[in-house]
Amino acid sequence: MKSFEYAAPKTLKDATALLGAKWGETEILAGGTDLVTSLKQHIVAPNRVVSLKNIPDLKGISADGKGVRIGATTTLAELAEHKDIKEHFPSLVTAVNGIGSLQIISVGTVGGDLCQRPRCWYYRNGFGLFGKNGDTSLVANGDNRYHAIFGNEGPASFVSASSLGPALIVLGATMTVAGPNAKTRKITADKFFQTPKTEVERETALKPNEILTEILIPVAGLKNATYEVRHRHGLDWPYVAASVAFQLKNGAASDGRVVLGHVAPVPWAASGAAKALSGKIDETSAAKCGQAATTGAKPLSGNAYKVQLVKTAVKRAVLAAAGA
Secondary structure: OOOOEEEOOOOHHHHHHOOOOOEOOEEEEOOOOOHHHHHHOOOOOOOEEEEOOOOHHHOOEEEOOOEEEEEOOOEHHHHHHOHHHHHHOHHHHHHHHOOOOHHHHHHOEHHHHHHOOOOOHHHHOOOOOOOEEOOEEHHHHOOOOOOOOOOOOOOOOOOOOOOOHHHHHHOOOEEEEEOHHHOEEEEEHHHHEOOOOOOOOOOEOOOOOOEEEEEEEEOOOOEEEEEEEOOOOOOOOOOEEEEEEEEEEOOEEEEEEEEEEOOOOOOEEOHHHHHHOOEEOOHHHHHHHHHHOOOOOOOOOOOOHHHHHHHHHHHHHHHHHHOO
16 A cells, blocks of 8 residues: 555544545544555555544443434444444444444444445446446446446446445434534534545545544434345345334324435435335335335346335335334
8 A cells, every 4th residue: 555644633623633625635544444445455545544543532422311422433333232222223223233244343433334435346446436447337338236226317326335324314313523623513414425426526525624523313212223135144235225214103103214225326315205104004004115215216237126125125124113
């Protein structure tokens, strides 16, 4: 890998001061499960790497009557094992446990999961975010079995790699990010992810000189669940994932939310499925919700199978959330 300057500041203010004004000048190191590989493969070649390991304000989970705060450098294992997360947000626990690798869960961080780069094999082999060789789209003309079936009208056909993103969106989470002089701003989870339009953009709303510091999830009494379809358990990303949340009173659902994972460049809000998620929850209504989630799908030449997986994942997530 290319030589770089390494910094391990002890305060958030010092950390943001070390970041560059353009993407690629600096990179942030949390757990390192994605960055180290990217450095070795020359996908990124920063002049400086800024480690967050010595900043205590970015760690830990705390709760009050209104919500749960999760520090960005909290490990995935700590997230899945925390009593408040288990009690209120089983969708997050399922998403973490689905990762399968004990090494990644033990070292990887919540912030790292949300900010990791695409797993697209064209991108990982040096053909850029959009998988092109010159003007030729390798995705459209090659092996695209794991690529997007939604939101793929533009140049981006990769899928968001975040395991936690869909669940955090249905749970109504808010991200806090810090910029120069540790000045903060808040971004709702549904606005945090974005589809880049150029090669120099990233897949989140973060600016090059900003750091994700914490995630706040309101405790709203939502029934919630995540269901993933994988080739095997461990060291594989899902083909499709679905996170759902809704209010359940007297056996009837309301305020439905459905977000799909690994089917679009961002966690994909299935608005039609959310509208269908109302009234009595049973096998029939859950299946209708799954069918509605496929509206607008535009499969590529090799990934039409994902449409059926969306139906199944949403149906099973709805039934799991309802305890049916």
